[in-house]
Amino acid sequence: MMVREWDPRTASSDAIESLLHTFNAALAADLPDDPPWQASSLREYLVEVMPGSRRIAWIAEKEPEPQQVGCRILGYVHVLLLGDIGVIEVLVHPEVRRQGLGRQLLATAARRAYQEGFSALGVEVVGGTPAVSFYEALGFDREFLETRSVLQLSSVDWPALEKMAGGIGDGYRVEFYPGGPPDPLVEAYARAKAELRDVDDGDLDLRPSSVDPERLRDSLDCLHRRGMKPYIVLAIEESSGVVAGLTEVVVPAQHPTRADQYDTIVVRQHRGHGIDRAIKARMLLELRSAEPELAEVQTWNAQSNEAMIQVNAELGFQPDRDWCEYAADVAVLVHHLGATR
Numbered sequence: 317m318m319v320r321e322w323d324p325r326t327a328s329s330d331a332i333e334s335l336l337h338t339f340n341a342a343l344a345a346d347l348p349d350d351p352p353w354q355a356s357s358l359r360e361y362l363v364e365v366m367p368g369s370r371r372i373a374w375i376a377e378k379e380p381e382p383q384q385v386g387c388r389i390l391g392y393v394h395v396l397l398l399g400d401i402g403v404i405e406v407l408v409h410p411e412v413r414r415q416g417l418g419r420q421l422l423a424t425a426a427r428r429a430y431q432e433g434f435s436a437l438g439v440e441v442v443g444g445t446p447a448v449s450f451y452e453a454l455g456f457d458r459e460f461l462e463t464r465s466v467l468q469l470s471s472v473d474w475p476a477l478e479k480m481a482g483g484i485g486d487g488y489r490v491e492f493y494p495g496g497p498p499d500p501l502v503e504a505y506a507r508a509k510a511e512l513r514d515v516d517d518g519d520l521d522l523r524p525s526s527v528d529p530e531r532l533r534d535s536l537d538c539l540h541r542r543g544m545k546p547y548i549v550l551a552i553e554e555s556s557g558v559v560a561g562l563t564e565v566v567v568p569a570q571h572p573t574r575a576d577q578y579d580t581i582v583v584r585q586h587r588g589h590g591i592d593r594a595i596k597a598r599m600l601l602e603l604r605s606a607e608p609e610l611a612e613v614q615t616w617n618a619q620s621n622e623a624m625i626q627v628n629a630e631l632g633f634q635p636d637r638d639w640c641e642y643a644a645d646v647a648v649l650v651h652h653l654g655a656t657r
Contacts, residue, residue: 317390319391341411351571353571354569358543365538371394391418393422400435402434404425405439423650430647436644440640441458451642454652458641461618462616463636464616465625465628467613477597480593484590489552493550495547501550507558511584546578550595553586558583561592563579565603565613567610574610574611575610580624596628
């Protein structure tokens with residue numbers, strides 16, 4: 317098995333398809349209830365990053381057998397150099413697991429992160445999968461835990477949802493923006509998102525997030541380039557025009573039947589008016605017509621966020637799996653893996 321640095325920008329369509337096959341094989345083994353990914357915008361998903369970030373990737377190839385055209389990609393790793401932490405993802409086809417390939421791929425990425433001057437590596441690890449024991453055995457420590465919940469749209473009580481959407485307090489209006497908020501609202505939108513900046517819940521921030529208006533514009537643009545369609549619902553205080561609450565859902569072209577719930581935020585001084593429930597219900601109502609192919613929405617919540625967990629339960633979300641963030645000291649990891657050469 318040969319491991320080499322790989323650039324999806326210039327990779328052949330056959331290579332992208334081979335990686336997709338391996339990803340879906342791993343998904344079927346580890347998360348069999350998740351929908352398989354599609355080739356749509358997969359290259360863009362692998363390539364595009366926020367300004368100031370870099371992603372470096374490697375693949376493990378099996379040499380072609382007689383009569384076979386091209387190599388099979390059976391392993392993949394990337395490191396996203398993001399701020400002061402490197403974020404990794406390791407993928408190994410189930411048929412070649414437990415042969416040291418995952419360790420080899422991780423060592424390759426760790427060595428590059430070490431050479432780039434990064435002191436920490438973070439990774440998202442899904443509970444109940446082989447990744448938990450893999451990373452823990454290599455010295456990664458769990459730093460943050462949240463629960464993924466999934467809503468089956470076929471089970472939604474739509475009349476009850478319409479009542480929830482209209483249950484917002486007096487003095488507020490709810491607005492829906494497919495694609496992102498209009499430019500005049502971006503600054504107010506960013507100020508509302510800054511509410512999360514003051515919450516220290518232990519999250520390692522392994523996913524890029526933006527509270528600066530220009531950075532927020534860049535983030536929305538990056539989502540579009542990656543084939544991920546954002547939908548935004550805002551609660552506006554009518555007397556001031558400020559954004560009192562927001563919720564975000566992204567529908568990826570790569571798995572268009574399952575959407576990803578991003579941030580839901582209610583600004584502190586506007587809590588207690590039913591905003592969180594109303595904006596999330598309005599979002600689901602809009603998605604029903606905007607995305608007829610959509611069947612599920614998945615969301616993640618820290619277990620300490622009891623208020624949002626309760627709202628999600630009322631909407632019909634069902635807890636699914638633990639979702640963890642692990643971290644390791646790069647120098648220690650490189651030494652442990654013998655990857656300094």
